[in-house]
Amino acid sequence: MSNGGGAGGNRDRGSSNGEGGGSGGVNGGNGLDIDGLIDDPATRIIVCCGSGGVGKTTTAAAIGLRAAERGRRTVVLTIDPARRLAQSMGLTELDNTPRPVKGAAGPDGPGELHAMMLDMKRTFDEVVLAHADPERARAILENPFYQSLSAGFAGTQEYMAMEKLGQLQATGEWDLIVVDTPPSRSALDFLDAPGRLGSFLDGKIIRVLMTPAKVGGRSAMKFLNVGMGLLTGTLGKIFGAQLLTDLQTFVAAMDSMFGGFRERAEGTYQLLKAQGTAFLVVAAPERDALREAAYFVDRLAADQMPLAGLVLNRVHGTGAPQLTAERAQAAAQALEESSAENGGDHGAGNGAGNGEQHGTAEGAGSGAEREARQGAAEALAAGLLRLHAERVEVMGREQRTRDRFVSVYPDVPLVEVPALAGDVHDLDGLRLIGRQLAGGSDR
Amino acid sequence: MPRTQQPGAAAAPTGAAEPGAASGGSDWEGVRLHVVSGKGGTGKTTLAAALALALAAEGRRTLLIEVEGRQGIAELFGSTALPYEERKIATVSPTKLGLPGRGTGEVFALAIDPEQALLEYLDMFYKLGRAGKALQKVGFVDFATTIAPGVRDVLLTGKACEAARRKAPDGRLVYDAVVMDAPPTGRLIRFLNVNSEVAGLARFGPIHSQAQAVMRVLKSPQTAVHLVTLLEEMPVQETVDGFTELREAGLPVGGVLVNMVRPPVLDAAAVAAAHGDHREEVALALVEAGLGGRSRSAATRRAAVEPLLDPLLAQAREHSERVTLEHEQRADLGTLLLPTYELPLLSGGVDLGGLYRLAGELKRQGAA
Structure with a gap:
């Protein structure tokens, strides 16, 4: 994950500031x-x-x-x-x-x-x-x-x-x-x-x-x-x-x-x-x-x-630790259902179609097109949310693995690198x- | 991505196949020794174990060999540390792998201990008796297995070849296939080729003939060296290098096992769209999904999703970067023209259930 947004831009937890927004758990692991x-x-x-x-x-x-x-x-x-x-x-x-x-x-x-x-x-x-x-x-x-x-x-x-x-x-x-x-x-x-x-x-x-x-x-x-x-x-x-x-x-x-x-x-x-x-x-x-x-x-x-x-x-x-995996998944599902209704029948896994759709819909104003556009945006947002849920789950697993280590070796100073x-x-x-x-x- | 197979390009065994028990059309019929290598951290041990399970699926018997003394097999199967002894570690049926078919196969496991292997080897070839004890006493065994060049590797490869060729009193092979969890790619060629080297050092005598016999098995179509990789730069580079070195060394290259493959959720085009003038539409979609809270004011709800937008888009950008990178890595692997098998990333690590799932996947894709 490129950290293009500046040093530590998408880090919400690090040993230096303890448990930022993670899933709680064991504290310790001094910096x-x-x-x-x-x-x-x-x-x-x-x-x-x-x-x-x-x-x-x-x-x-x-x-x-x-x-x-x-x-x-x-x-x-x-x-x-x-x-x-x-x-x-x-x-x-x-x-x-x-x-x-x-x-x-x-x-x-x-x-x-x-x-x-x-x-x-x-x-x-x-x-x-x-x-x-x-x-x-x-x-x-x-x-x-x-x-x-x-x-x-x-x-x-x-x-x-x-x-x-x-x-x-x-x-x-x-x-x-x-x-x-x-x-x-x-x-x-x-x-x-x-x-x-x-x-x-x-x-x-x-x-x-x-x-x-x-x-x-x-x-x-x-x-x-x-x-x-x-x-x-x-x-x-x-x-x-x-x-x-x-x-x-x-x-x-x-x-x-x-x-x-x-x-x-x-x-x-x-x-x-x-x-x-x-x-x-x-x-x-x-x-x-x-x-x-x-x-x-x-x-x-x-x-x-x-x-x-x-x-x-x-x-x-993640830069959005406040959004849990569960909430992101639920929201993604709602959007996908709505997207399908709006004719944006592209699943979240088919973003390319969405992208093109956006391109061609540029400047169009008719109702049907607007609806298609909305459907595509919904599908895209759903994809973003699915990604986020995945990320948060990975973070949770990493956190648990790390915490297990820290609970056994509380005195070992630790630093995390994104x-x-x-x-x-x-x-x-x-x-x-x-x-x-x-x-x-x-x- | 479907696996690609280029007839004749790989050292895929042809003709050497024995009419074994009901085969599901494995790409490696006739191969009896499967050597599994790859860069450190790619999941070699896991895939070696999964392959041993897959190869045992239809009422066959396989042996899974560990040579690095890490007890990774015991760890995977949740058993206590393996002794230097072939012992049954799992039974497999096609049902367990989620496949049709019948028959119960068995997987045996062996963690080779170089010292024990050396004594066994000496005893087998030289009937040492008292001299063997004397050798142990003066520290020869220690010397040979830790210091003397290559002895350790000679023993390990020798043991694997012996198991692959071993016959029961009735003349049938004891194992239908042997799978070796080999050292990482960086040390692989040297490990496999050690017998050539030894045969060169000892130009006559029993060590010479033994070393040559092992090389004959390793270079025959009965052996296939599979490389495990991830869709990341360094592991793929090692795979490509390993492939070239194996070819140069005249060792039979098997397939590429791509581990921990994640399905793409969004692609670059979608991400680009989200960054352009569609940012606002995405924001509205998030509001619509209820992420803006329940305020009556549309503006409040819109404002509430604002802090989510940039992080979500940044994650999407990272994701699409990764997808693009993976695409390049796949292309690089494609140039090898080897049978390629893709195994999914199992979230939360590999437990026993996951191991069977990977085995089923290997079987379905034709790796076993």
Whole structure:
């Protein structure tokens, strides 16, 4: 729904002013102060997470733009943006380096917006190059096992997104980093990445795999109470001898880097928990999306990650909340009956006919024509009322879904963003969303 | 909008059909593995479940597989979390779907747990015994299912192919069709193609042959990959991209399932008319409908509807914008020349009744 009528023009409820004209229900859900968050110089990282299809990337981009235009040197790290959203920020290719976004923030202001798309493979390569001597690095980069691992099997994206975040932060160049999270299976896999990597590296499997590569393999043998021959034999049987060799070469080559790897992963994890980081959970007012959001909120709390609040995207509103769905339906029905009597036998679903009818009736004055004209107007009004009833019903459902969430999580600050008819294509679209995120403030 | 079907354009199975139980003329006779994907948030799981119900309608048996560990199937059917075990989750008759015909079909469901699947797989192929336990002990299972590239996906696709081909002792297929609720389009090709990759990594040996066997099923006319979309820009774009990638990967494209379709109430022409010099007529119609209150004064009644006019017209404008946009999206989908099925938006979300309604709709339109 285009919000052409000005910012927040067709919003009658928003978290900032509580329950405007909705169907009542649970109160609570204190307002999420986005401007307060992005203006605070202590805020250095904002992580947007949420399930797929809720507008997570758009939210991240809008927040980044708003922060830049409010004077902060900002970078937005997106994972897999929709093409047109990427274009709206001038991103045309994956080059793994922040690029300035043209037209964002004034030339005089201190703020700047840069944006980048994550290139998983390149990020992984960079890590390898940073941690291994050239010869070893080449051995790793050429290993087929490494090549398929780095090209994006489930999990790699999560590791690399966090790795990139760590890198961006380490440069010290940015006032604020806004990061979008991968649309992964459980969408919070990135939190598990460091732990998983750690347990993997501590695991015996690594030592088992490395044993044949290290001549003698005496060190590992002692710690294991299983027959090494049996194990490597089995692995060979499963993988095939050649794959096992590739895998062993890979693990052996990576060996020197593992310490560094784990340190980095651990460092990023701590960074996420640190003061200055804020998580935003993004959702839509639908059952499934809010169920996922609830899961996120719990998970973040369990990991003691700082949750700033919930962004509820695509919320419907109306400028005429005083007209209930029931009244609109009843009035529409009355008009449709009357319209049929007046010869405007076009149902409300057939507006095109009505439109043409209007065109040809222009200036006509005879009784029959006037009646037809009136019938058409009635049909049209009935259509408007049906639409309104539909809208109010949608709002009621959204409100109930939202209230259920709020009643369980009354302390989670929340902001609602109105639904748009189409996707965002340009910076103006992002600006509009940024204003709505800030509760309609133009300041 | 009627579905469009271009003979030969889609990878619609021809000739491969087995003379199954009384078929209602499904577009996918002969397909045994239905892979359902689409952009996140389009209702993949719901439509995969509806398709499994529809395919079971005439006394058949289907298996609905979940691979993302979200327990979305259990959620849909209102059951407790599914174990790693094929269990019956619904019985279907044509009557339940609002269709003629008879026979009671069954839908089984399975949430694949990669760890269990790995152990089962290893046991099936290698008779590991003690070595299997040892592998578990050193963390191999953990390693393989979470870290090792692709193993997880190999297991998931492998399990689905195995179920689709499984035969009972009497030689008959255990399932007439298997429906897989697959990962979203963005990860789909990689997911389905993982076996090619693995076959490349392991150039010999049992993993190599297993991977190749799975690829053979996935690329055969026994498989169809359906894409779920909404009439919105991003999902349609993903569908178009997904289609191209599937074709390039040599994977059989199935149909397009357009979810949550809303009937147009008013079109652009009507809205334009309302904004022109017909604003006043609309206002009078609202008064006539009683929305101006009961005052005796016509002017008062007219004034009372004034605050409604702009919001109603704004909503109509938004609506017509959406209708126009949906029209464009339909046109884009039309260029794919695939069998297309439209499923209505069920207000208030999908409950069990809604699921059967969607299944009936799929069956009626020929998707099952």
